[in-house]
Amino acid sequence: MITIKTFVFNDIRVNTYLLYDETKECIIIDAGCYTESEKNELSEFINQEDLKLIRQYATHCHIDHIIGNGFIHDTFNIDLEIHQEAEIFLKHADSYAEMLGFRIDKIINPVNYLNEGDIIKFGNSKLKVIYTPGHAGGSICFYSKEQKFIITGDVLFQGSIGRTDLPTGNFQLLINNIKTKLLTLDEDTIVYPGHGPATRIGFEKKNNPFL
Ligand SMILES: [Zn+2]
Numbered sequence: 001m002i003t004i005k006t007f008v009f010n011d012i013r014v015n016t017y018l019l020y021d022e023t024k025e026c027i028i029i030d031a032g033c034y035t036e037s038e039k040n041e042l043s044e045f046i047n048q049e050d051l052k053l054i055r056q057y058a059t060h061c062h063i064d065h066i067i068g069n070g071f072i073h074d075t076f077n078i079d080l081e082i083h084q085e086a087e088i089f090l091k092h093a094d095s096y097a098e099m100l101g102f103r104i105d106k107i108i109n110p111v112n113y114l115n116e117g118d119i120i121k122f123g124n125s126k127l128k129v130i131y132t133p134g135h136a137g138g139s140i141c142f143y144s145k146e147q148k149f150i151i152t153g154d155v156l157f158q159g160s161i162g163r164t165d166l167p168t169g170n171f172q173l174l175i176n177n178i179k180t181k182l183l184t185l186d187e188d189t190i191v192y193p194g195h196g197p198a199t200r201i202g203f204e205k206k207n208n209p210f211l
Contacts, residue, residue, distance in 0.1 A: 023123030059153025070106030086138025134174025135162030
């Protein structure tokens with residue numbers, strides 16, 4: 001049984017998700033921890049719960065979602081895994097960081113690429129990778145069919161969708177991916193977005209003005 005712990009980190013208020021199960025094996029998605037107190041909060045939770053952090057992923061590589069990767073790498077000795085098309089953002093992370101007022105001390109390169117349909121395993125649990133570009137190149141979601149939840153990054157929010165005016169953004173592609181890959185999931189599937197509160201697929205189908 002997967003437990004999801006949500007942290008809200010950095011000035012852009014990104015949702016950082018820790019997922020773990022009864023084995024205490026744990027993964028982190030979108031490590032946005034930036035300040036010392038945010039890094040401490042994350043480390044303390046992992047220690048208190050006696051978790052073993054084994055892998056780190058990013059839904060996409062906008063700076064607010066990856067700013068903590070270097071810290072996770074150095075503290076827990078874990079490399080980064082992303083979709084290959086997201087790598088371009090790591091190459092330009094310095095300039096994105098500067099634009100948004102972040103100071104980035106370390107960019108880490110991915111060691112493994114994730115693709116549509118890949119299965120991620122930790123403890124007794126698994127998640128499926130769903131490829132959903134449109135907000136940013138290489139955007140992926142992490143889906144649990146068993147527990148009916150999906151971590152969407154900036155693809156789908158409560159009442160909104162990701163912006164498409166940044167490099168590699170594509171509005172029509174985003175809408176198509178949401179409609180064909182997310183809204184086709186069971187209506188009671190919980191959506192954990194990159195920013196803001198969790199929602200459900202059925203709620204967004206009925207109420208999201210973009211869809
Ligand atoms: Zn983004």
